[in-house]
Amino acid sequence: MRKRVLVAAIVVCCAVALASSVGSQNVLSQNTPPGVKTLPAGYTIPQEDVPCILPGNRLNLQCIIQNDPDAIRIRAEEAALEAQALAAAQSGTLDPFHQVETLGELEIFDPSLSVNNNLACSYCHDPAAGYGNGASILSVFTGGANPGSEPITVAGAYPNNRMAKRNPQSYVYSPYFPPLQYNVTQGDFYGGNFWDARATGYRLQNSAAEQGQDPPVDPEEMANPDTACVVWKLSISKYKFFFEQVWGAGSLDIAWPSDVTSVCSTPKGAATFGSNATPLALSASDRTRSNQAFDEFGQAIASYEISSSVSPFTSKFDAYLANSTSTPLSAQEKRGYDLFRGKAQCNTCHLDGRSNTVSGTDTGTATSVQPMFTDFTYNNIGLPRNVILPWYSEDTPDQVGFTGNPLGPGFTDEGVGLFLDGYYGTPPNLTWGQHLPFFEGKFQTSTVRDAGKVPYPGFVKAYMHNGYLLSLKEVVHFYNTRDVYAQPALSGNCPAGTIEKVTCWPMPEDPNNENMTIGRLGLTSAEEDDLVAFLQTLNDGFVQASSSATSTPPSLGRKPASPPKR
Amino acid sequence: MEANGSGRMGFGNLRPDSCYTKQVKSDDSEVFPVRKIILAFALACSGVCLNLMPFLPAPAHAAASKPTGAQFTSGPEPEIVNGTLAIIRWTTTNPGGTILHYGVVRYGTDPLHLSQNAKSPNRRNPAHPEIIFRVRIAGLRPQTTYYYTVESTGATGVKDGETSAVRTFKTM
Numbered sequence: 001m002r003k004r005v006l007v008a009a010i011v012v013c014c015a016v017a018l019a020s021s022v023g024s025q026n027v028l029s030q031n032t033p034p035g036v037k038t039l040p041a042g043y044t045i046p047q048e049d050v051p052c053i054l055p056g057n058r059l060n061l062q063c064i065i066q067n068d069p070d071a072i073r074i075r076a077e078e079a080a081l082e083a084q085a086l087a088a089a090q091s092g093t094l095d096p097f098h099q100v101e102t103l104g105e106l107e108i109f110d111p112s113l114s115v116n117n118n119l120a121c122s123y124c125h126d127p128a129a130g131y132g133n134g135a136s137i138l139s140v141f142t143g144g145a146n147p148g149s150e151p152i153t154v155a156g157a158y159p160n161n162r163m164a165k166r167n168p169q170s171y172v173y174s175p176y177f178p179p180l181q182y183n184v185t186q187g188d189f190y191g192g193n194f195w196d197a198r199a200t201g202y203r204l205q206n207s208a209a210e211q212g213q214d215p216p217v218d219p220e221e222m223a224n225p226d227t228a229c230v231v232w233k234l235s236i237s238k239y240k241f242f243f244e245q246v247w248g249a250g251s252l253d254i255a256w257p258s259d260v261t262s263v264c265s266t267p268k269g270a271a272t273f274g275s276n277a278t279p280l281a282l283s284a285s286d287r288t289r290s291n292q293a294f295d296e297f298g299q300a301i302a303s304y305e306i307s308s309s310v311s312p313f314t315s316k317f318d319a320y321l322a323n324s325t326s327t328p329l330s331a332q333e334k335r336g337y338d339l340f341r342g343k344a345q346c347n348t349c350h351l352d353g354r355s356n357t358v359s360g361t362d363t364g365t366a367t368s369v370q371p372m373f374t375d376f377t378y379n380n381i382g383l384p385r386n387v388i389l390p391w392y393s394e395d396t397p398d399q400v401g402f403t404g405n406p407l408g409p410g411f412t413d414e415g416v417g418l419f420l421d422g423y424y425g426t427p428p429n430l431t432w433g434q435h436l437p438f439f440e441g442k443f444q445t446s447t448v449r450d451a452g453k454v455p456y457p458g459f460v461k462a463y464m465h466n467g468y469l470l471s472l473k474e475v476v477h478f479y480n481t482r483d484v485y486a487q488p489a490l491s492g493n494c495p496a497g498t499i500e501k502v503t504c505w506p507m508p509e510d511p512n513n514e515n516m517t518i519g520r521l522g523l524t525s526a527e528e529d530d531l532v533a534f535l536q537t538l539n540d541g542f543v544q545a546s547s548s549a550t551s552t553p554p555s556l557g558r559k560p561a562s563p564p565k566r
Numbered sequence: 567m568e569a570n571g572s573g574r575m576g577f578g579n580l581r582p583d584s585c586y587t588k589q590v591k592s593d594d595s596e597v598f599p600v601r602k603i604i605l606a607f608a609l610a611c612s613g614v615c616l617n618l619m620p621f622l623p624a625p626a627h628a629a630a631s632k633p634t635g636a637q638f639t640s641g642p643e644p645e646i647v648n649g650t651l652a653i654i655r656w657t658t659t660n661p662g663g664t665i666l667h668y669g670v671v672r673y674g675t676d677p678l679h680l681s682q683n684a685k686s687p688n689r690r691n692p693a694h695p696e697i698i699f700r701v702r703i704a705g706l707r708p709q710t711t712y713y714y715t716v717e718s719t720g721a722t723g724v725k726d727g728e729t730s731a732v733r734t735f736k737t738m
Contacts, residue, residue: 186664187721348665348691375665379687438721483646483653483700516653516669516686516700520645 039140040470043460049137054158057388059137061147061161070135071123073455075111078122082109089242103246104304106239107212107297113233114149114222115267121215121222121301124168129461130453130539131310132170136460139470143167143386144462148221150267152398158390162267162404164220165391165413167467169195172450172540175208175306177201177376182432189416189435190376195443195465197378198419202428204295212301213294219269220404226280228290229264230297232256247296254286254293271401313370314543315449321353321369329537335527336534344479344521344531349445351375373447373538378416380441382482382514384506385413386466387491413466414510415443441510451475452536466509472535474501476528481505483519634720636661636727639696642671642716644735649708652735655700656716661726665690668721669699673714677732680715688718711736 037057039045045053052063065071085105088094094102107113111120124146126134133144144167151161171193179201180192193199193211201207215221216230224230234243235252244251257263263280266272273279282290304310319327329337341347341354353368395408405411414421417440420432427433443465452472454461463469468491469478478501487494487504494504508514523531641656654671661667667690672680684703691697699718706712713734718726 185722186666187723188664188666345691348689377666379689483702486646486651488650511702511704513687514702515689516702517689517698519700 040460042458043136043140045137045140052137053141057141058158058390059141061159061163061390062151064135064137065147065161068135068137070126070137070455073128074123074126074134077126077128078109078111078120081122081127082106082120085109086239089239099242099246100300100303101307101309102304103239103242104212104300104302104307105309106237106242107234107301108304110237112237113216113224113230115224115229115265116149119147119149119222121212124164124215124221125171126455127310128453128455129459130170130450131172133168133462133467134455136458139460139462139467141388143389143467145389145391145467146221148218149223150219150398154396154399157396157398158393162220162223162398162402163390163394164218165389165405166195166465167462169444169446169465170450171208171211171305171310173306173311173372173447174211175206175302175311176372177207177374179205179207182429182435187438188377189439192376192444196415196419197444198424200428204299206299206302208302208305209295209298211298212305213298217268219267219402223267223269225263225266225268225270225273226278227294228254228278228280228282228287229260231290231293232260232264232280234293234297243293243296246300247293251289251293251296254289255283257281267400267402269400269402269404271397312540314540316537316539316542318370319543320537321371330533332530332533333537334534336530336532337537339523339527339531340534343527344476344523345517346448346479346531348517349375349377349379350448373449374445377445378439378442379445379515380415380443380508380510380513381464381479381518382508382511383464383466383468383478384491385509386468389466412510414440414512415465417441417510417512438513440512441508442513448535449538450540451538452532453539453541469501472532473528476523476531476535477501478505479518480521480523480528481519483516486519634661634663634724634726636697636718638727638730642714642730642733645700647735647737649738650704650706652703652706652712652737653700654703654714654716654735655698656730657696657698658718658727660690660692660695660697661718661720663690663720663724663726664722665692666721667697667699667718667726669701669716669718671701671703671714671716673703673712675710675712677713677734680713680732706737708737 035055036045036053046069048067048069049064052060052067054060082105085102088098088102089106108121108125111118111123113120124133125131128134133139133146135146138144138146142163145164146168147159147161147163149162152159174193177193178191180197181190182188183190189197191207192201193207194214199207199211199214201210204210213227217224217227224233231252231254234240235254235256237243240252257280260280278287316327316329320329339346340350341352347354350373351371352373353371391405392409392411394404395406397403417436418424420427420436420439451463460470463472463475469475482505485498485503485505487498487506489495489504489506491500491506494500494506498504500506636658639657639659642654643656645653645655654669656669667688668685669688671684673682673684674680684701686699686701688697688699699716701716711734713732715730715732717729720726
């Protein structure tokens with residue numbers, strides 16, 4: 001009996017210690033308003049955001065957009081970067097390579113390409129946050145899901161802005177993902193972009209370019225009602241001259257109808273459009289020209305995304321691969337690396353160009369000096385439903401009659417299953433449908449490059465498609481203990497005596513095809529820390545521009561040495 | 567079941583908390599795969615739906631090739647058993663073949679009729695001498711003795727090795 005008591009005491013102590021080390025939600029910050037949920041350790045709600053917190057731990061998103069310090073920082077960053085890119089474009093000194101890249105940069109940082117001229121791609125893909133969500137407050141309260149261009153003005157509506165259904169996926173290294181293919185030998189899908197593979201790249205043979213074409217016409221994001229509206233906005237932009245310099249004179253010469261302004265200022269999904277995806281009335285030849293320009297728009301975005309500004313291979317790990325003598329990993333980073341390709345089995349999917357080892361001793365030579373840290377496949381890691389996503393509440397019509405999620409809380413995010421099942425329309429390859437049962441619940445195996453990149457210390461970053469995990473430590477702890485602390489409960493309903501994300505993992509949102517390679521890795525808390533230390537070596541920016549082969553002509557000096565600090 | 571409109575079909579007499587399969591044939595004779603229906607009460611249904619997966623057809627290209635000869639090196643044995651859920655775990659020599667593999671557990675309360683199936687994806691590491699298979703079985707009855715066998719396949723349906731002998735576990 002005494003032994004049992006002792007064991008119980010040890011278990012309690014371990015749980016407390018683990019809770020402390022995972023840094024999870026057991027401490028209220030000092031300025032937490034009454035009724036607000038517990039917050040990640042070390043995080044305090046900015047004073048500017050406190051009035052934006054609604055009862056029930058919801059956000060007044062209009063308030064956040066206007067006042068949140070991160071939102072203000074992001075808009076300042078994008079304005080500065082857009083101005084720099086415009087100056088470069090106007091300089092007339094860029095070679096053809098940098099012209100396309102700079103055009104993509106101009107597009108990505110241009111808020112006028114959204115229906116209400118208020119949302120650039122970069123708002124949801126903050127460079128300082130590794131091109132993912134850049135607002136801590138959204139990580140904590142919306143699973144990282146970002147507000148789109150269109151506010152919701154229906155009285156009492158929550159959310160009071162159209163919201164994306166997922167945590168925005170970082171697009172670092174995304175152009176390295178090949179077009180989506182079903183590999184018959186492996187019985188698996190490889191490539192594509194987006195969490196759910198729907199940017200297949202089949203038409204442009206460039207998944208990133210087709211990914212870049214989606215948010216401008218996603219009703220929850222930039223909400224243009226017609227791809228031609230994006231082209232029209234390009235044709236009246238400050239950099240129209242540059243677009244035509246890159247893609248040819250007359251690229252944007254289109255006879256726009258007289259109602260172009262009113263059509264293109266009406267958000268996608270408005271009842272007035274019905275099911276018409278091309279409400280802008282163009283002649284057949286102008287429609288073809290517009291489609292061509294829209295493809296070129298996407299290709300320029302992909303060019304920027306593959307550039308050294310976004311995907312530079314300048315991490316400490318890259319330097320270590322180049323010369324492990326001059327840039328050795330620290331003892332903890334090396335332990336983490338050995339775990340990454342050994343006991344923790346990360347390298348089974350997040351390929352690092354080395355062989356995996358069981359013992360941690362790999363005497364081989366790197367087979368790739370620019371590994372992608374992904375195998376380009378899809379997996380269901382069994383993430384719980386993130387009940388704080390506003391998407392689950394977007395089940396009533398907004399002021400123009402658009403309902404983002406008619407299923408409301410009944411929606412299940414099946415990932416690739418949604419894509420294969422026709423949620424976004426019929427998939428382009430009709431033979432893919434037969435694989436649906438084996439891909440429900442699966443999401444893209446993202447690169448882990450830049451996963452640890454944050455704008456400033458204390459920033460809370462949301463991970464995975466639904467932003468359920470809020471630190472790299474939580475990510476590693478989930479992979480390590482998902483099945484050890486599994487509970488048949490929804491998030492927010494863990495049994496008494498357990499701590500969610502520490503000693504309780506709620507049931508998966510979609511149990512189909514749950515990957516069982518992970519879930520019980522047997523790592524100690526110290527080993528989890530070692531893995532996190534290794535993951536931090538994958539953040540770009542370790543190799544300074546002065547010693548790297550930058551793709552930006554040095555004379556232009558367009559890039560700040562480091563992201564602006566908050 | 568009766569069709570009630572072009573492109574839409576209604577279903578009557580469905581039971582709550584149950585999962586169903588459907589197969590749809592379009593006018594051009596294109597047959598879409600069997601697909602589970604999650605009713606409005608999807609959460610209550612999820613455990614049952616999980617167990618539908620093994621009954622779904624393998625991809626059209628699945629080959630009935632001979633086993634790759636993988637040998638059991640440990641297990642199978644229950645890793646976790648509670649009232650309604652079990653995870654069965656075993657290790658085999660590295661079977662080669664596809665990276666994506668499936669562990670398959672056939673189980674039931676009668677050792678002579680293992681009529682239920684559970685199947686979970688496990689990814690094979692080419693450089694490891696062994697592969698650990700773990701299969702989640704949900705929707706079990708509490709306080710019940712189950713009998714099971716295990717086997718594994720590659721993603722294209724090629725069986726890795728022999729099927730294990732019948733073993734048993736009891737839910738709590």
